[in-house]
Structures are given as structure tokens and as C-alpha cells.
Amino acid sequence: MKNDLFSIGPFTVHGYGLMIAIGVLSAYYMVEYRAKKKQMDWEKVFPLTVWSVLGGFLGSKILYLLTRLPDILANPVLLGSSIKDGFVVYGGIIGGILTAWIYCKCTKWNFWKIFDIAMPAVAMAQGFGRIGCLLAGCCYGIELDPANPIGIVFHNSAYAPNDVALLPTQIISSVLDFANCFVLLALSKKLKTDGQVASCYLIFYSIGRFVLEYFRGDLIRGNVGEFSTSQFISLFICLIGLVLLFGLPVLAKKKGACAQSEE
Incomplete structure (x- = not known):
């Protein structure tokens, strides 16, 4: 694969960064388009995207540093390279969702509605991001x-073993992410309770990630007992998704019943 795609003077376009940019822009336009169709306050989509990307970037970096914490404590020199390189997707997801929730609270925007609209786009952005991983040789x-x-086989990768046949987990992840996007879009036409589509994203992604972790070769990301860090987090993310999927309709019915009784 080739991460340095081309250069213009001192400026080099990297495959990973380009795919991340394409993913973010594609997600932004999809969310804006769907917000307009649902007659939501779509002008808020751009600042929401900016804050969520920043929160996701920070979350992914913090979680990566936590996975490297034992090595960093043993050799503090590693902190410099760890800050420069390395991200954990789950940190980005958690950081992005938390930032979006704070933004919606501050702007009095319905978090669950935008959560549903945004998560298919997030899955699509992840699909492009995994293409970037393939170009770079990570994951x-x-x-x-x-x-x-x-x-x-990578021949000039700074991350993957070179001149060795490897399972293309990046391609598999990308296909799963794009499939997740399309399935969520289809479910958005059937699921009526706000938050259920996003719940399905959490369930589908966590299951796929849990299984795929058994086939990853980059073991530097840390472990929690018998599980990799991402597998351990997947268990909780899947549980949260299931609770939301079945719990949100119950809460919606209770709120509806309370509203009727007050009338």
C-alpha cells in the first residue's frame, strides 16, 4: 500500500489523512441532508460536526495513551511517539458521542433525534477511515x-510487518462499516422511537469489532484479561445498545401515558 500519495512542494498528501477527511465531509453532508428532510434545525449540523470531530480525536488519543500506559510508565520516552502516532476508534466514538451530547444540551437540540440521524453517517465515515488504515498499513x-x-503483503509500511502475507482486516472492517451504514438507513424507516437506530449502530459495530479483534495482528493495543481492550469495551457498548434499543420505547410509552393523564 502507499500512504504518501503525492507531494506538492513541501506539502505531502497522506492516504490516511485524505480518507479521514473524505469520511468526515461525507458524514457531514449526509447528516445535513437528512436533517433538512426531517425539517430539523440543520444549521446546527456544521458546528456539531466540528465539535464532535474534535471530541472524537481527543477521545481516541486519550484511550490510545491509556492502552500504552504501562509501557509509557516503564519508558517515559515513549510518550512523545505515542502522542504523535496512534488512535483507538472506540475512544473516538465515545468522545464524539459525549461531545455531541454536551453540544445538544447547550443548544437545546433533541439529542436522540440527531443521534439517530448521525450514526449511519458515522458508520460511513468509518468505512472511509479503514481504507486509510489500509493505505497506511495500520490495524x-x-x-x-x-x-x-x-x-x-506490505512492502514499505511503517506499521505492518513487511513482505509477509496478512489478513486484510482493514478491508473487512471497511466493508462491515459501509454495510452497517446501509442497514441503519433501512432501519431508520422502520424504527419509530428516537434513539433506536443509534442503538443498533452500537450493537452491530460492537459485535463486528469483537469478532474481528480475534484476527487482528497488531497486539500493541493492550489487553484486559483474556480480551483485547477493544473487545472488553465492545461488551459494554453492546450491552448499552441493547438496553437502549428495548428500553427507549418503554420510556417513550411511559412519557406518552403521563402526558395523556395530565391532559
Whole structure:
């Protein structure tokens, strides 16, 4: 793969950064379009996107540093390189959602409605991001037999082992993310309670991530007992998604019943 795509003078366009930018812009336009269709206050989408991206970036970096904490404490010199390189997707998801919730509270915007509108777009952005991972060589899979037809080989990667056949977990992740986006868009036409579409995102992504972690080859991301850090987080994210999926309709009915009784 090739992460340095081309250069214009001193400026180099990196594949990973380009795919992240494409993902963020695509997500922004999708959320804005869907907010307009639902006659929501779509002018708030741009600042929401900016704050969520910043919160997601910070969250992904903090979680990455936490996974490297034992190594950093043993060798503080690693802090410099850890700040420069490395992110954990779950940190970005948690940071982005938390920032969006704070923004909605401050602007008195319905968080659950925008949460539903945004998460299919987030899944799409992740699909582009994983293409960036492929170009950079990060988030690589386990080693395969050289004769295995699905293996990919990096020759000049700063992250993945070079000249070794690897499972293309980046491609698998990207396909799953794009599929998640389309499934969520389809479910948005069927699920009526605010927050249920976003709940399905949490469930689908966490299950896919939990399984795919068994096939990842970059073990530097830390472990919690028998599970990788991402698998451990996936268990809680899936549980939260299930609670929201089945709990939000119950709360909505109770609120509706209370409103009718007050009338």
C-alpha cells in the first residue's frame, strides 16, 4: 500500500489523512441532508460536526495513551511517539458521542433525534477511515500462509510487518462499516422511537469489532484479561445498545401515558 500519495512542494498528501477527511465531509453532508428532510434545525449540523470531530480525536488519543500506559510508565520516552502516532476508534466514538451530547444540551437540540440521524453517517465515515488504515498499513491482520489468496503483503509500511502475507482486516472492517451504514438507513424507516437506530449502530459495530479483534495482528493495543481492550469495551457498548434499543420505547410509552393523564 502507499500512504504518501503525492507531494506538492513541501506539502505531502497522506492516504490516511485524505480518507479521514473524505469520511468526515461525507458524514457531514449526509447528516445535513437528512436533517433538512426531517425539517430539523440543520444549521446546527456544521458546528456539531466540528465539535464532535474534535471530541472524537481527543477521545481516541486519550484511550490510545491509556492502552500504552504501562509501557509509557516503564519508558517515559515513549510518550512523545505515542502522542504523535496512534488512535483507538472506540475512544473516538465515545468522545464524539459525549461531545455531541454536551453540544445538544447547550443548544437545546433533541439529542436522540440527531443521534439517530448521525450514526449511519458515522458508520460511513468509518468505512472511509479503514481504507486509510489500509493505505497506511495500520490495524493489520494476522499472518497468513503465503499461498492464501486473500492475503495482502506490505512492502514499505511503517506499521505492518513487511513482505509477509496478512489478513486484510482493514478491508473487512471497511466493508462491515459501509454495510452497517446501509442497514441503519433501512432501519431508520422502520424504527419509530428516537434513539433506536443509534442503538443498533452500537450493537452491530460492537459485535463486528469483537469478532474481528480475534484476527487482528497488531497486539500493541493492550489487553484486559483474556480480551483485547477493544473487545472488553465492545461488551459494554453492546450491552448499552441493547438496553437502549428495548428500553427507549418503554420510556417513550411511559412519557406518552403521563402526558395523556395530565391532559
